Amino acid sequence: MKKFLIPLVLFVVLVVFLAVGLRRDPHEIPSPLINRAAPDFSLQTLSGNTPFSPQDYKGRVWMLNVWATWCVSCREEHPVLVAFAKQIGVPIVGLSYKEIQPQDDPEKKLTPDAQLSLARSRGSVWLERHGNPYTLSVMDLDGRVGIDYGVYGVPETYIIDKNGVIRYKQIGPVTPQILTETLLPIIRGLENS
Amino acid sequence: MIAELGQYILILALLVALVQCVLPLVGSLTKQHAWQYLARPTAWLQFALVAGAYGCLLTGFLRDDFSIAYVAEHSNHLLPTPYKVAAVWGGHEGSLMLWILMLSVWTSLVAYFSKSLPIGIISRVLSVLGFISVGFILFILFTSNPFLRELPIPAEGRDLNPLLQDPGLVIHPPMLYMGYVGMSVAFAFAIAALITGRLDSAWSRWSRPWTVIAWSFLTLGIGLGSWWAYYELGWGGWWFWDPVENASLMPWLVSTALIHSLMVTEKRGGFKAWTVLLAIAAFSLSLLGTFLVRSGVLTSVHAFAADPTRGIFVLCFLAIVVGSSLTLFAWRAPKVTLGGTMGLLSRETFMLINSVLLSVATAAVLLGTLYPLVIDALNLGKLSVGPPYFNLVFAPLMVPILFLLIPGTVAKWRNANLQDMFMHLRWTALVSVVLGASLPFLMGEWSFGVFLGWTLGLWVGLGTLQHMVERVLKPGRIGGSFWGQHFAHLGLAIVVLGVTGVKSFEVERDVKMAIGDEVTIQPYVFRLNAMGEVKGPNYTASQAQIEVFNSGESTEILKPEKRHYLSSAMPMTEAAISSNLWRDLYVSLGDPLPGDAHQWSMRIYYKPFVPWLWVGVLVMVLGGLLASLDRRYRRASAQSPLQTAGQALSMGADGEEGVMHEREIGGDSLESLSPEAVNSQEQSLEADTTAHELPQSPSLHTDSGVQSAT
Numbered sequence: 001m002k003k004f005l006i007p008l009v010l011f012v013v014l015v016v017f018l019a020v021g022l023r024r025d026p027h028e029i030p031s032p033l034i035n036r037a038a039p040d041f042s043l044q045t046l047s048g049n050t051p052f053s054p055q056d057y058k059g060r061v062w063m064l065n066v067w068a069t070w071c072v073s074c075r076e077e078h079p080v081l082v083a084f085a086k087q088i089g090v091p092i093v094g095l096s097y098k099e100i101q102p103q104d105d106p107e108k109k110l111t112p113d114a115q116l117s118l119a120r121s122r123g124s125v126w127l128e129r130h131g132n133p134y135t136l137s138v139m140d141l142d143g144r145v146g147i148d149y150g151v152y153g154v155p156e157t158y159i160i161d162k163n164g165v166i167r168y169k170q171i172g173p174v175t176p177q178i179l180t181e182t183l184l185p186i187i188r189g190l191e192n193s
Numbered sequence: 194m195i196a197e198l199g200q201y202i203l204i205l206a207l208l209v210a211l212v213q214c215v216l217p218l219v220g221s222l223t224k225q226h227a228w229q230y231l232a233r234p235t236a237w238l239q240f241a242l243v244a245g246a247y248g249c250l251l252t253g254f255l256r257d258d259f260s261i262a263y264v265a266e267h268s269n270h271l272l273p274t275p276y277k278v279a280a281v282w283g284g285h286e287g288s289l290m291l292w293i294l295m296l297s298v299w300t301s302l303v304a305y306f307s308k309s310l311p312i313g314i315i316s317r318v319l320s321v322l323g324f325i326s327v328g329f330i331l332f333i334l335f336t337s338n339p340f341l342r343e344l345p346i347p348a349e350g351r352d353l354n355p356l357l358q359d360p361g362l363v364i365h366p367p368m369l370y371m372g373y374v375g376m377s378v379a380f381a382f383a384i385a386a387l388i389t390g391r392l393d394s395a396w397s398r399w400s401r402p403w404t405v406i407a408w409s410f411l412t413l414g415i416g417l418g419s420w421w422a423y424y425e426l427g428w429g430g431w432w433f434w435d436p437v438e439n440a441s442l443m444p445w446l447v448s449t450a451l452i453h454s455l456m457v458t459e460k461r462g463g464f465k466a467w468t469v470l471l472a473i474a475a476f477s478l479s480l481l482g483t484f485l486v487r488s489g490v491l492t493s494v495h496a497f498a499a500d501p502t503r504g505i506f507v508l509c510f511l512a513i514v515v516g517s518s519l520t521l522f523a524w525r526a527p528k529v530t531l532g533g534t535m536g537l538l539s540r541e542t543f544m545l546i547n548s549v550l551l552s553v554a555t556a557a558v559l560l561g562t563l564y565p566l567v568i569d570a571l572n573l574g575k576l577s578v579g580p581p582y583f584n585l586v587f588a589p590l591m592v593p594i595l596f597l598l599i600p601g602t603v604a605k606w607r608n609a610n611l612q613d614m615f616m617h618l619r620w621t622a623l624v625s626v627v628l629g630a631s632l633p634f635l636m637g638e639w640s641f642g643v644f645l646g647w648t649l650g651l652w653v654g655l656g657t658l659q660h661m662v663e664r665v666l667k668p669g670r671i672g673g674s675f676w677g678q679h680f681a682h683l684g685l686a687i688v689v690l691g692v693t694g695v696k697s698f699e700v701e702r703d704v705k706m707a708i709g710d711e712v713t714i715q716p717y718v719f720r721l722n723a724m725g726e727v728k729g730p731n732y733t734a735s736q737a738q739i740e741v742f743n744s745g746e747s748t749e750i751l752k753p754e755k756r757h758y759l760s761s762a763m764p765m766t767e768a769a770i771s772s773n774l775w776r777d778l779y780v781s782l783g784d785p786l787p788g789d790a791h792q793w794s795m796r797i798y799y800k801p802f803v804p805w806l807w808v809g810v811l812v813m814v815l816g817g818l819l820a821s822l823d824r825r826y827r828r829a830s831a832q833s834p835l836q837t838a839g840q841a842l843s844m845g846a847d848g849e850e851g852v853m854h855e856r857e858i859g860g861d862s863l864e865s866l867s868p869e870a871v872n873s874q875e876q877s878l879e880a881d882t883t884a885h886e887l888p889q890s891p892s893l894h895t896d897s898g899v900q901s902a903t
Binding site for chain 2: 004005007008011012014015017018020021081121
């Protein structure tokens with residue numbers, strides 16, 4: 001009798017693991033950058049003012065949000081950021097990530113300056129249409145800064161504390177639920193520390 | 194309207210499925226004949242309703258009705274009509290509709306082809322199938338309704354994922370689903386048999402053709418998937434050990450074991466509990482595959498939308514179906530008697546080893562697939578298990594399976610003689626080893642891996658051919674199952690030879706090319722002649738023209754493309770492949786490279802023996818079809834004299850049902866009645882249509898003849 005119960009027991013164990021596994025997201029990969037200093041950079045901004053560097057926000061809690069006009073999920077996320085920008089209450093820096101895609105410039109004819117101005121005009125038009133939640137937006141045309149930050153998909157959102165340390169990384173679109181239940185408490189906590 | 198109509202019809206189908214599930218089962222337990230006889234009509238009605246609901250969804254696609262959210266998400270005005278038809282199963286909701294459509298097709302077929310079965314059995318079988326249908330229709334209605342409207346109505350649909358816009362993908366999912374869902378029939382038979390407690394050779398004979406057909410579809414579905422990945426993904430690979438591939442491989446391995454185990458149960462009355470367990474496992478793994486694919490619990494290149502509620506639903510359904518079956522198994526299986534005696538060296542032994550090895554292989558694949566999930570669940574971190582693990586574990590398990598296959602087909606039932614077998618096979622073995630050792634030199638490179646793979650492939654192929662020739666030279670009609678078995682084994686041999694060949698001798702060059710550049714893979718030279726633009730119905734593409742020279746002579750021009758679908762930002766690779774019997778030349782176009790000169794990254798692959806994989810799969814499928822069409826599975830009315838004699842013996846008990854029942858008499862005594870059966874000590878048993886209709890299994894009819902009591 002007992003040996004015929006073995007399959008059932010094995011199956012129950014399997015179901016327990018599947019049930020636990022179901023509550024986790026396999027895409028949620030811990031970023032090695034959490035609790036490390038945010039990589040430094042100096043990039044041109046969308047508006048064309050002075051270049052921005054994370055050093056400029058030393059002593060403040062801020063958010064870095066990776067976006068692009070070609071990113072479909074960003075259209076889903078963007079209204080959330082626009083609606084909650086006030087409530088978030090800390091500067092949101094946009095990182096316009098690889099705005100010019102290879103198919104935009106198949107002949108490789110654009111000079112870096114031409115690329116920058118094309119990206120600026122496209123980005124501004126997009127933000128005008130969808131609303132602008134950003135204090136400022138920096139242009140990461142070649143994706144170098146993205147590599148430093150370990151960006152592997154757009155959108156992604158980072159929370160950086162007063163000492164310039166990355167405290168949280170959100171992969172994929174921010175939803176109102178994620179914002180109110182996860183991001184805002186972290187931001188409030190960091191602001192008060 | 195069409196969407197609402199579809200939804201109503203689906204709800205009706207749910208109600209009919211409930212009736213099909215409950216009444217016949219209750220009827221069979223309480224001996225109410227009228228209720229039992231409801232099983233067939235409800236099965237047909239359910240098929241009509243499910244097909245109707247499916248038709249409504251299909252109509253939505255054909256009419257570009259973008260007010261239906263599912264249609265808007267997976268179709269587009271510009272999508273060619275065949276792809277609109279295929280787009281029905283291009284997403285989660287629609288593929289579940291396809292699932293239940295397949296299920297109702299299988300159920301109706303079982304209802305139709307089961308006229309000879311006792312009503313007590315068929316009512317239980319259809320009832321189990323009805324239960325599965327209830328579960329899946331509920332799943333659709335509550336978590337994955339394809340008929341939901343989207344307001345305001347979008348002007349244009351989002352289009353079908355370009356990866357899926359391909360002839361291979363049009364037929365791959367239906368075939369695979371036919372296989373997955375087909376396992377439910379063997380499962381339903383097993384459960385029905387467990388409920389009655391009648392695990393006998395009749396049960397295994399009824400299950401066999403269904404299992405073999407489902408297996409054939411599964412084989413074809415996996416083969417098509419592999420073929421599609423090979424030419425569409427542009428990596429030149431044909432198997433990636435991706436969780437979703439594994440999800441289809443596991444039921445395949447188990448159903449292969451099941452087919453062999455069913456044979457032992459039918460012919461020798463052995464392995465009954467084991468066979469039932471395999472039948473449960475084959476379907477459970479199909480369900481598990483559905484769970485893994487649909488819940489997003491594992492990451493996979495088959496990026497389906499992940500939705501936890503769906504995962505929870507499938508998991509609960511899985512727990513109920515598999516949990517209750519295994520409970521039933523634990524309760525009933527101990528009462529099952531053992532089959533006839535078997536010698537240490539006998540065909541039964543080989544079948545047992547086959548079953549064990551295939552099950553271990555399945556367990557290894559399951560472990561590798563779920564390991565990341567288990568590690569994550571135990572909070573030990575995140576990791577992924579890749580091809581190195583699977584190749585390392587899987588290949589060594591295949592070696593003994595392939596080696597023992599031929600002795601297994603030659604060995605006699607009950608007691609085989611090692612010396613006879615050796616004498617019988619020695620030349621085949623010698624030729625296989627000599628060819629396996631020498632052919633690699635022809636390809637220019639000898640390694641132990643090629644030697645082993647080719648020797649085993651040749652061993653299986655030549656041994657099978659030898660057996661076929663020997664049988665053809667003997668008098669007597671040869672049944673479909675003989676041809677089926679041997680074609681399937683031949684197909685396997687071809688696949689093994691192909692896999693070994695391509696793994697050992699493929700040459701892959703990832704290069705950058707400018708116009709006029711040449712790449713050489715002896716004896717071929719590839720020259721990039723030109724780059725151009727071409728326009729498709731819903732895409733534009735860059736197309737390279739690559740001229741191929743064989744030993745200096747221009748043979749053909751390959752035109753790989755990089756397609757940009759209008760509705761999607763993601764570019765698609767369309768590889769150009771030149772095939773002949775011995776090799777593929779595979780060229781896939783990558784991105785243009787930054788720099789002054791116009792250069793493109795290009796994958797130029799020389800893939801020997803790849804066509805053998807597809808041919809081998811087709812031969813295996815052919816084998817499956819031949820075996821399932823064997824006349825003896827349809828002989829219910831046209832009984833052989835011997836069988837009638839056997840039936841006469843049992844008439845007393847079974848007269849009421851008027852169905853043939855095998856009666857337990859010592860297998861030996863009846864066997865000796867027939868001169869043919871004596872010959873069948875040779876393997877003509879397999880092929881023969883008469884001899885093994887004989888009751889050979891000293892099994893448990895008399896103590897569990899529930900049917901006869903009705």
